[in-house]
Amino acid sequence: MPAKHDINKVGVESSDFPILCETCLGPNPYVRMTKQEFGNECKICNRPFTVFRWNPGAGARYKKTEICNTCAKIKGVCQTCLLDLEYGLPVQVRDAALGRKQDAPTSDINKQFYIQNLEAQMANSADGQVFDSDAANRAGREMLKNMARTDPHYKRNRPHICSFFVKGECKRGGECPFRHELPKENELSKQNLVDRYYGKNDPVAKKILREQAESKGMKAPEDKTVTTLLFLGLPVTTEAEIRASLAGACPFVKPTEVRSLTIVEASHCAFVNFVNRPLAERVAEALSAQNGIEVSGKRAKVVWGRSRPQKGKGPSAAGSASASGSGSVTAV
Incomplete structure (x- = not known):
């Protein structure tokens, strides 16, 4: 919870455990994490928050939380991959199916006011939720259930591409912890974390929605x-x-x-x-x-x-x- 409750001041957040999806957490139930209070600023609200870092499993890259606990609760997403926790789909796909309006402000001052108001709503809510699930589109929920990823997608945990290999200069061979493959230039190669969170101009969501429409x-x-x-x-x-x-x-x-x-x-x-x-x-x-x-x-x-x-x-x-x-x- 934030340390400061003054609506005109930027607060900080401290949490004991991150909000993660099954894929980002990894298959190991005894995963070890490092915890650093106020280790970085949230990519969305720019407030200092507790950063967790861990390795999901053998052959995977180290992962860390990118947004704060509060921003993750507001959107109902994983703190690392920013995908919906219930369906494993991008925010833009979920909001399109449920007919949710994107009304979050973009300026820094209004953003802080907006987020702190939602924090107060979550604190007063019995289940800690902001959205009214009963008012959601039933047909949209059924569609999301059909589109949902039921199995963990561990491909997301793969190491990054080795930049030295791309230049033809990597000499570590099989001992290199990064992937030895050339990057592919397509519509999915440029993704923005903020756009993914707000559900705007997300190339992954556009591809999913386009394929759904064509089907x-x-x-x-x-x-x-x-x-x-x-x-x-x-x-x-x-x-x-x-x-x-x-x-x-x-x-x-x-x-x-x-x-x-x-x-x-x-x-x-x-x-x-x-x-x-x-x-x-x-x-x-x-x-x-x-x-x-x-x-x-x-x-x-x-x-x-x-x-x-x-x-x-x-x-x-x-x-x-x-x-x-x-x-x-x-x-x-």
Whole structure:
């Protein structure tokens, strides 16, 4: 718990044991740790905290806690890998499936105020939790259970790549404690710890959400001008109810970022057109993780729209439902 409770002062934190996932802790139940009080500052809140360091097992690299105990409790993540403790998934995947809003401040002063307020909430809570699990999206929780990693992923504990081997200068051979392999340059090669914690621009989460969307038949169309999603199987509803459901499922979408919303009552569907393609892709990934969207008590299917064929370059689109405005699409 923090040593200082003044809301205007930066406190420090001391803990007796870290919050770790099974993978980071390692298979040895008798793992030995070193403990250093105020050994480093938290990568998130910048407060001094107790740093733990240990070796998960034979052939693994030494690991240490990267964020403080409080920040780990706020997000429900491991202090080292920053993955969700319940599902073993990135924060961005979990929050997309549960429809949680990312409202944490970025400035240092507001960050301290925000974290200390959450500390007070956890202290007054019976289970020490901040989020209301009963209000979470049930469909999203079922989806997370299916996506959850049930077995420890010990590959994360491997030693780092030997920089001397990359340069062709390592002379230790088999005695070298680091991995002798060349690094791979891909979308996963550049990861930021702060982005991973807040669930923003996490390449691992993006890959998981993209694969999940494609498995649900929601592969993004090649045409980058398509920014429309179709809600199929809707009950009798109104535009206001659809907007409210979208705001609840995807709280990161601002009302002004929905360019147009057209309801086709005869087909029980709606065309939702967004201001840009990245936002449409993010909404599609979030709704696929939630297994659709619930509107007026009924869960509707969500699919991508597709480009309307230009005249003289494809079959006629007559008879198919279409959305008005820029980036018009036809039903898939």
